[in-house]
Amino acid sequence: MPEINLLRTDTIAVGSVCNITETLAARANQNQPTLSFEFFPPKDEVGEANLWAAFDKLAEVKPDFVSVTYGAGGSNRERSLAIVDRMAKDVMTIGHLTCVGSTRTGTSKIIKHFEDAGVAAILALRGDSPKDDPDALEKGELKTALELVQLAHEVTSLEVGVAAFPEVHPESAHMQHDAMVLALKQQAGASFAMTQLFFTVEAYTDLIEASSAAGADMPIIPGVMPIANAKQVIRMAAMSGAHIPPKLMQQLEDADEVTARKIGMDYITQLSLDLIKVGAPGLHIFSLNQSVAALELARGVGLCR
Numbered sequence: 001m002p003e004i005n006l007l008r009t010d011t012i013a014v015g016s017v018c019n020i021t022e023t024l025a026a027r028a029n030q031n032q033p034t035l036s037f038e039f040f041p042p043k044d045e046v047g048e049a050n051l052w053a054a055f056d057k058l059a060e061v062k063p064d065f066v067s068v069t070y071g072a073g074g075s076n077r078e079r080s081l082a083i084v085d086r087m088a089k090d091v092m093t094i095g096h097l098t099c100v101g102s103t104r105t106g107t108s109k110i111i112k113h114f115e116d117a118g119v120a121a122i123l124a125l126r127g128d129s130p131k132d133d134p135d136a137l138e139k140g141e142l143k144t145a146l147e148l149v150q151l152a153h154e155v156t157s158l159e160v161g162v163a164a165f166p167e168v169h170p171e172s173a174h175m176q177h178d179a180m181v182l183a184l185k186q187q188a189g190a191s192f193a194m195t196q197l198f199f200t201v202e203a204y205t206d207l208i209e210a211s212s213a214a215g216a217d218m219p220i221i222p223g224v225m226p227i228a229n230a231k232q233v234i235r236m237a238a239m240s241g242a243h244i245p246p247k248l249m250q251q252l253e254d255a256d257e258v259t260a261r262k263i264g265m266d267y268i269t270q271l272s273l274d275l276i277k278v279g280a281p282g283l284h285i286f287s288l289n290q291s292v293a294a295l296e297l298a299r300g301v302g303l304c305r
């Protein structure tokens with residue numbers, strides 16, 4: 001395995017890359033992983049102020065790109081698009097796009113909006129039927145992320161990324177099924193993947209192995225969540241079906257808030273270093289619209305400039 005230079009002293013030459021795959025390749029040539037952050041559209045004005053304060057702080061360390069989530073069923077569409085519009089002016093931006101409950105025409109219009117906003121790529125997702133519209137998937141025209149990748153390929157030249165699941169998608173019987181679906185998405189034009197949160201390096205290496213065996217050899221960027229607020233991360237892990245290793249779980253539950261933060265941040269920093277060591281092409285940090293823990297993690301693995 002090549003030795004990885006974690007000191008990102010140099011930047012990628014301005015204008016030399018214009019999309020995510022090229023950025024990943026340029027960083028790989030420098031033996032460096034990419035650094036990126038995920039943001040979500042906040043619910044109110046206080047959340048909005050937090051988001052932009054966090055974005056400004058995180059932009060200072062020159063991430064290679066950022067991404068912005070999108071509510072399934074278009075629940076927060078306007079806010080998501082407004083954030084994408086603004087971020088894309090400053091940093092290479094990936095707009096997440098879900099298709100559950102959507103029409104082909106409506107989805108094509110949003111893809112056009114992303115194009116006009118200057119996004120680098122869309123992350124093509126199915127999304128899940130919202131609680132207040134449990135039949136959304138049945139009612140919509142597009143049933144899977146694969147169909148969204150195909151549609152995107154028809155209507156835009158934007159780069160397309162997709163989701164990957166180190167702990168297997170909750171509706172899938174096994175990892176090989178997910179890997180087969182990932183390979184179909186690659187054949188349909190997807191050129192990179194980003195993962196759901198997970199907590200062991202084995203979960204990531206198992207995914208890479210299964211995907212590669214199925215013919216999906218696109219870069220798969222691990223998504224990592226700073227464990228600063230242990231209770232919040234435990235809740236989010238449960239919602240996404242990610243397993244926190246029993247020993248870590250016990251330590252987090254037994255410790256007071258301050259100690260739990262130290263244990264959690266040390267754990268996720270070491271996991272991130274291990275992921276880079278096994279060849280992860282970058283780290284996509286779920287910022288939760290907060291800069292402090294995201295920066296601590298990025299600095300802890302030596303990815304800040």
Ligand SMILES: Cc1cc2nc3c(=O)[nH]c(=O)nc-3n(C[C@H](O)[C@H](O)[C@H](O)COP(=O)(O)OP(=O)(O)OC[C@H]3O[C@@H](n4cnc5c(N)ncnc54)[C@H](O)[C@@H]3O)c2cc1C
Pocket residue numbers: 068069070071072096097098123124125126127128143144145146162163164165169170171172177178181184194195196197223
């Ligand atoms: C990095 C990342 C970002 C995310 N961002 C968002 C976001 O912004 N907004 C949001 O609402 N949700 C988001 N999600 C959650 C995601 O939408 C859900 O996990 C959803 O349940 C599945 O999305 P998908 O794109 O993987 O769907 P799909 O690829 O459609 O997969 C859903 C299920 O169907 C199966 N399947 C799909 N296609 C086929 C096929 N052709 N043949 C057989 N089986 C098939 C899959 O194996 C899987 O079990 C994100 C997830 C990740 C990992």
